[in-house]
Amino acid sequence: xxxxxxxxxxxxxxxxxxxxxxxxxxxxxxxxxxxxxxxxxxxxxxxxxxxxxxxxxxxxxxxxxxxxxxxxxxxxxxxxxxxxxxxxxxxxxxxxxxxxxxxxxxxxxx
Amino acid sequence: xxxxxxxxxxxxxxxxxxxxxxxxxxxxxxxxxxxxxxxxxxxxxxxxxxxxxxxxxxxxxxxxxxxxxxxxxxxxxxxxxxxxxxxxxxxxxxxxxxxxxxxxxxxxxxxxx
Amino acid sequence: xxxxxxxxxxxxxxxxxxxxxxxxxxxxxxxxxxxxxxxxxxxxxxxxxxxxxxxxxxxxxxxxxxxxxxxxxxxxxxxxxxxxxxxxxxxxxxxxxxxxxxxxxxxxxxxxxxxxxxxxxxxxxxxxxxxxxxxxxxxxxxxxxxxxxxxxxxxxxxxxxxxxxxxxxxxxxxxxxxxxxxxxxxxxxxxxxxxxxxxxxxxxxxxxxxxxxxxxxxxxxxxxxxxxxxxxxxxxxxxxx
Numbered sequence: 001x002x003x004x005x006x007x008x009x010x011x012x013x014x015x016x017x018x019x020x021x022x023x024x025x026x027x028x029x030x031x032x033x034x035x036x037x038x039x040x041x042x043x044x045x046x047x048x049x050x051x052x053x054x055x056x057x058x059x060x061x062x063x064x065x066x067x068x069x070x071x072x073x074x075x076x077x078x079x080x081x082x083x084x085x086x087x088x089x090x091x092x093x094x095x096x097x098x099x100x101x102x103x104x105x106x107x108x109x110x
Numbered sequence: 111x112x113x114x115x116x117x118x119x120x121x122x123x124x125x126x127x128x129x130x131x132x133x134x135x136x137x138x139x140x141x142x143x144x145x146x147x148x149x150x151x152x153x154x155x156x157x158x159x160x161x162x163x164x165x166x167x168x169x170x171x172x173x174x175x176x177x178x179x180x181x182x183x184x185x186x187x188x189x190x191x192x193x194x195x196x197x198x199x200x201x202x203x204x205x206x207x208x209x210x211x212x213x214x215x216x217x218x219x220x221x222x223x
Numbered sequence: 224x225x226x227x228x229x230x231x232x233x234x235x236x237x238x239x240x241x242x243x244x245x246x247x248x249x250x251x252x253x254x255x256x257x258x259x260x261x262x263x264x265x266x267x268x269x270x271x272x273x274x275x276x277x278x279x280x281x282x283x284x285x286x287x288x289x290x291x292x293x294x295x296x297x298x299x300x301x302x303x304x305x306x307x308x309x310x311x312x313x314x315x316x317x318x319x320x321x322x323x324x325x326x327x328x329x330x331x332x333x334x335x336x337x338x339x340x341x342x343x344x345x346x347x348x349x350x351x352x353x354x355x356x357x358x359x360x361x362x363x364x365x366x367x368x369x370x371x372x373x374x375x376x377x378x379x380x381x382x383x384x385x386x387x388x389x390x391x392x393x394x395x396x397x398x399x400x401x402x403x404x405x406x407x408x409x410x411x412x413x414x415x416x417x418x419x420x421x422x423x424x425x426x427x428x429x430x431x432x433x434x435x436x437x438x439x440x441x442x443x444x445x446x447x448x449x450x451x452x453x454x455x456x457x458x459x460x461x462x463x464x
Contacts, residue, residue, distance in 0.1 A: 007431035021182050032222045036159045038152050066135040076392025103145035110149040115297030124436035192454050
């Protein structure tokens with residue numbers, strides 16, 4: 001159920017996310033010192049083209065990666081097949097993508 | 111995991127990779143929802159963020175960072191195994207992935223406390 | 224040479240799966256324990272002395288044919304090469320049919336799906352020469368030949384197939400044995416069907432489903448490494464893509 005294309009999409013999205021994840025974890029380690037607040041987060045991200053692109057790319061990659069990942073799990077462990085499986089994959093991609101995009105927008109240019 | 115007779119180190123690595131991936135994917139919508147409160151309800155978001163002071167929440171965050179790191183390192187091990195001619199020492203690499211994840215999430219926890 | 228020593232007070236409680244494709248039960252037997260007993264010896268004793276209706280497969284009894292493969296305490300093994308002393312826990316043992324294959328009766332499974340996938344992955348030689356052509360020497364230390372040779376000793380016992388969780392969750396997945404055979408062909412310079420084999424293994428049910436959990440290599444009684452072979456297939460299949 002994972003053909004060449006889905007396999008490559010999974011690997012490519014993973015590779016894209018490697019540097020993004022590392023930067024994100026480091027930023028989080030720095031950010032949580034002294035507590036978290038909306039002001040502190042927005043102070044870093046609001047109006048920033050860099051963080052918009054950074055997290056925008058992150059959301060796109062994770063939506064693809066998470067959707068394909070869950071696809072494999074619901075097939076192998078849940079027995080989902082055919083149209084239901086395809087529908088589930090697209091729905092996961094859509095949910096992560098839309099919610100992620102809203103979150104990115106919220107902290108950058110909203 | 112000796113309760114599962116077929117368990118062996120690389121199988122455990124597979125299970126950890128799968129479960130961490132599922133957990134992270136299920137966590138993401140919550141994470142995204144919280145961040146988008148910055149536009150719709152900044153006050154509520156600030157209130158929710160104060161929850162991050164609770165030790166239990168810090169522990170949960172530590173857990174999430176661990177899962178993210180172990181998933182990423184494990185994934186790198188897999189991709190290196192598949193793409194490059196490094197078939198040996200997979201068990202050592204798998205253990206190192208867990209070790210690296212503990213290190214990074216441990217750093218997070220120390221900074222968080 | 225006398226009788227093997229019988230351990231009177233440590234008879235073994237053996238639970239054997241009895242049934243068909245429709246379903247079954249675990250049936251208990253008390254089997255006399257002897258020195259140097261294998262799990263196949265237990266099954267044989269049960270069929271000879273306790274219940275003649277028990278169905279099971281075996282042939283060589285000496286670890287060469289792979290016919291006696293079964294699930295022993297949840298792990299696929301050759302029963303003729305499994306000493307009871309190594310696997311009996313608290314004097315009890317569970318013996319069932321190989322996982323991931325349809326059951327015919329009791330401990331015998333239908334191997335057809337396994338062999339269908341073997342050929343489905345392109346697992347037959349594609350000749351490039353006739354008997355009238357010169358024999359082309361193949362250097363045994365050639366890296367491709369070494370890689371091929373590492374996988375050709377497979378005797379199709381299906382232990383790897385039974386061990387694989389990906390096969391369990393994805394019944395159409397070709398599986399470790401079929402894919403390893405395909406790899407040996409891809410590495411064989413005498414085989415003319417390289418492109419054909421790579422196409423066969425890179426479809427929806429092919430090598431890209433493998434999660435490298437390594438149960439195949441962990442449990443292969445011949446010591447082969449299908450996990451490594453499948454990683455090689457992924458590389459080769461992408462190279463051509």
